[in-house]
């Protein structure tokens with residue numbers, strides 16, 4: 001490897017062999033989108049998508065030079081394009097876009113991104129790009145895009161393409177390094193129908209966490225998130241530290257409470273610590289935890305997961321700073337019926353038949369403002385669902 005080389009030796013294989021062997025490698029599927037100058041939505045189904053660089057943020061894909069879809073994208077009159085990561089429920093979009101020559105998105109719901117490219121409804125993720133470079137790659141072009149913005153949109157598993165067929169990912173080892181007991185999984189199955197009903201009622205995403213070895217693990221998510229940046233992907237781990245996991249600290253017994261407070265950094269401002277203590281009392285009194293303020297809530301979720309995964313001391317320090325900044329976001333504000341709030345999330349406890357807090361159930365808020373009356377109604381509905389799930393665990397798992 002290293003230098004470019006002219007291939008001089010006679011290849012020991014034909015193109016069919018090349019395709020057959022390459023076909024043993026599965027890919028995800030994305031739809032590349034752009035708007036042309038006349039306002040027509042352009043799209044192309046692509047399996048060769050790859051994340052290229054973090055600094056600067058770059059992605060890439062390889063369109064075949066003879067593709068009319070690629071020609072249309074290349075001549076669209078804009079350098080902007082979007083990458084829609086397809087979920088396993090979107091095989092129809094994948095086939096339609098790959099098969100049609102024009103009007104490829106007709107019949108499918110989409111909106112325009114901030115930078116002007118079509119965003120498919122219900123895609124797993126969207127990446128807003130500007131063309132960085134196009135270079136020669138044999139019978140394909142190698143296109144790199146500078147990432148302008150990116151976010152997840154649904155918690156569906158991604159669509160996979162393998163040996164000419166479509167499939168999905170079966171998460172075998174997503175819960176990194178952690179055993180979730182069969183007993184917990186069995187109880188999760190009993191809770192899931194209650195989550196589904198709540199997700200349908202509130203038209204949002206409902207997720208479920210459990211506490212294992214001092215870590216919170218997201219074990220289930222149902223429904224469709226209302227927020228643009230959803231962070232409740234199944235398998236995500238976050239450290240059990242204030243103000244995250246307040247429900248387990250409040251209802252998990254003295255040991256859980258002690259563990260939670262022991263995770264606060266020793267240099268933490270006494271005022272921040274006092275906020276956490278007051279917040280915990282509020283969680284007990286209200287029967288649920290909630291976060292008001294989108295920016296601090298999002299920062300904490302994203303940073304917490306990153307810090308957990310990397311275990312880098314610098315990341316950890318940054319997490320502590322983000323957590324301190326978010327202290328007032330969680331469990332402090334008393335919601336008034338006639339005011340509006342940036343309602344981020346609310347979480348209620350689910351207990352097993354021994355009265356141990358086994359899960360925390362979270363209802364996710366929507367972008368922008370929610371009226372206090374609506375927030376209070378959501379809190380009541382969430383608590384009732386968590387209580388019903390608790391009752392179910394009591395009687396069904398005997």
Ligand SMILES: Cc1cc2nc3c(=O)[nH]c(=O)nc-3n(C[C@H](O)[C@H](O)[C@H](O)COP(=O)(O)O)c2cc1C
Pocket residue numbers: 029044045046047048049062063064065066067068069070094097098099100101161
């Ligand atoms: C799952 C899947 C992945 C694909 N990946 C690529 C790709 O990475 N590059 C490419 O040029 N075409 C890819 N194609 C084919 C194009 O989507 C398109 O169907 C093909 O270029 C047909 O040519 P047209 O654009 O002239 O209609 C893929 C098709 C499917 C179904």
